[in-house]
Amino acid sequence: MEPIRLTKLLASWGIASRRAVEEWIEAGRIRLNGQVVDQQGVKADPDVDTIEVDGRRVTAPSTGRRCYLALYKPLGYVSTMSDEHGRKALPDLLPKGLPRLFPIGRLDLDSTGLLLMTDDGELANRLLHPRYKVEKGYRVEIRGTPLSADEQRRFTSGLELDDGLTAPCRLQASKQPGVYLVALREGRKRQIRRMFAVLGRDVTALHRISFGPITLGTLGPGATRLLTDAETKALRQAAGLEE
Structure with missing residues (x-):
């Protein structure tokens, strides 16, 4: 396989959005074949290279249906999957048995409301890109x-x-x-x-x-729900992935 930019590759695997991967590179959290990636634009061959995030190897997910989740972020939670300062984070709110998800964008610690989560890196990247004006x-x-x-x-x-x-x-x-x-x-x-x-x-x-087309609705603080097929389609349309 032809080498692919790490940002695009990890987003396509549902590891994180491209923006988040760029931040991880800047923070020195990604290793390629044992070496810290210290610049943007580095490419990797997923068939040959070993990629690690925070010391854990990441690989392409098994094929299957993507997951799209709406979450009501309460006050006092960080919009990340872990926190080095020990603050309450998103995994504390997620039901068991879900695939590995990441948030589409963020809400501040002192902000509340709708946070979308997914394992669809391409959709997340488009929803956050200014070009699509979501x-x-x-x-x-x-x-x-x-x-x-x-x-x-x-x-x-x-x-x-x-x-x-x-x-x-x-x-x-x-x-x-x-x-x-x-x-x-x-x-x-x-x-x-x-x-x-x-x-x-x-x-x-x-x-x-x-x-975009997704509203918080009747969700209460800390609650989650899976998006319906109609909502998922509307979200993908907003991101230019479906007509």
């Missing part, structure tokens, strides 16, 4: 005076953050004072909190209610 919806509570009409216009048009101008987004004021519905098509680190901070407001609660 929208994520949030309910946000802020401290301080309500946003003025001008501040709302600035928020939706794009705000200058330390990592560049944000893309246009949607913002809707709730009937409840200090509560807003925000819909983004990009996902920078702590983006919503930083956007409100630019306008002089602190976010006191951030709750994801949707990811």
Whole structure:
């Protein structure tokens, strides 16, 4: 087999998204034939090479149906499969007997709501890639005076953050004072909190209610459910994998 970039290979195996694999490489967590991979773009031949993540060998999964799961992440959990600081992580919430899953994107420790999990690396990569503009919806509570009409216009048009101008987004004021519905098509680190901070407001609660066509629905904190076939198809359509 022709050598394949490690990011693409591990994502196709359902180990993690390409973005996560890039972060693992930067952290020195991946070894190829016993040597730490210290740069992006390294390729491997899965028929010949030995690949390890955190000292454990990883291989292609056996053929079978992919798994797609919705999870309500409660407050105080990290959006990872393990945590070196001993904090509560996603495996504490998952039912037994599932294949090896990874989260599609993240929610902060102090954020709650919908987190999608899968072993489908290609789908995860597309859902997170800006090219496909998959929208994520949030309910946000802020401290301080309500946003003025001008501040709302600035928020939706794009705000200058330390990592560049944000893309246009949607913002809707709730009937409840200090509560807003925000819909983004990009996902920078702590983006919503930083956007409100630019306008002089602190976010006191951030709750994801949707990811593309999938909504949190009636799931309670810590609960999970498998996506239906119709939901899976809609998600794949949003990522451009099905017509």
